Amino acid sequence: MNHKDNFDYFLEEKQINTYQLVKEIVNQEEHRVFYFKDLESRFLYVNDAFVSKFNLRSRDEVIGMTDYELFTHCPEHAKLAYRDEQEIIATGKAIDILEYEGIRDGIERVVRTHKYPLYDHQHHICGTFGISEDISMDLQIIQEERQKEQEMAQQIDKLNEKVNEDALSKLKNARYAKRRYRYLYQQFIKEYIPFSIILLDSDNFKQVNDEFGHMIGDLVIKYIGKILLTIKETYKNELNICRIGGDEFLVILPSTTIKEAADVAFMIKDAFSQHPFCENEILTHITFSMGVGEIQLNETLEDFLHRVDTHLYRAKRNGKNDIDFNVSNLI
The missing domain is CATH 3.30.70.270 (Reverse transcriptase/Diguanylate cyclase domain)
Incomplete structure (x- = not known):
């Protein structure tokens, strides 16, 4: 019995409510954004982290929207997101990417996103779902560290010149x-x-x-x-x-x-x-x-x-x- 069969057996034996399991995972996350989209890349569902991140009144506000309507300040991001999701729908292959979401709160926002095909009961692809994590601050810290390293290297070069x-x-x-x-x-x-x-x-x-x-x-x-x-x-x-x-x-x-x-x-x-x-x-x-x-x-x-x-x-x-x-x- 392989790992997949073991997991299927576990779900069936314990009568795990997979819908509730997914819902708990999606909505308990505070730092990761979850979203589900249909075949036209329209939002079907988003978690609370998504609502909070984009200052929405409720998740219902975004349901049925596309990235073009949500990210009006950054159409290039919307274009790339749509392209990636259509590729997943066409190939059935998941992707792991960095996405630029423009400037928000004075910071250039970059997220790391994992996108997967979404299947119905007949195992047909019916959309996509994504998990995104904002890594803007991590990148900013890395850039600051690199800048410090460059400044230190310049100081060392100057000292070497003096020596x-x-x-x-x-x-x-x-x-x-x-x-x-x-x-x-x-x-x-x-x-x-x-x-x-x-x-x-x-x-x-x-x-x-x-x-x-x-x-x-x-x-x-x-x-x-x-x-x-x-x-x-x-x-x-x-x-x-x-x-x-x-x-x-x-x-x-x-x-x-x-x-x-x-x-x-x-x-x-x-x-x-x-x-x-x-x-x-x-x-x-x-x-x-x-x-x-x-x-x-x-x-x-x-x-x-x-x-x-x-x-x-x-x-x-x-x-x-x-x-x-x-x-x-x-x-």
Whole structure:
């Protein structure tokens, strides 16, 4: 005996009044709306929760009406409800849907509705019945929680930006630089995606500090950051430009060859040449010695950084305001 047969036997054996059972379930519900409709989607019966929800004087007020007459403020809802009910009548299949009922009491009303075919004694479909529950407040709570999560994520992003940013130059800091080039190195090991770096050291920053004081020195760092950020915006937005020490800077260039990196280095040199530092009646050119390099096969990250550092010091020895890299890599 299957579950259906067991239930039928139970109803017959106990002489359960199914009409009274359904009536009790329908009318005892305070939070769920029950309604029954005929083949033309006209209301045959609604429960007390339905009457209360739509501020009706009695259930008789809605009997014989369609959704078009009840939801005059939201004809789209009426149209969709009619379509769904006619589909149930045609197919005999129940549906589970979300329905938008428009704005009521200042709140956009959304209900979750289960709709079923209604059968007569000959087991012919004679209409539909539905059970609806207003989930507007639940959705509002979910939306508010999502908004809070988004706001929190934005705050975390801002904090991360601050953690990874050098306050004076507004460039990325040494902490970010280490994490970034280590990530690119792992990419290179796994997928052979090239990357290059430019190591910059100011040639005359100490002299400016000694001659004009640390306040002017801070202004020079801000000026350097501004020029480098301008280059980032005009050349490649994916450039990672970092201040890694007092007057030391690092440009990390993902997916970039030595030739492209050298072009950026010369662009940096030209930019500082064309835009001297001018503040508090002080006019001076800030120049850099630069080492440029592209990661090579079978080269550790430490060896790579040391090689570029060697290029930097070679540029210093060549009289400063110079760019040094392995020319043979360009051939």
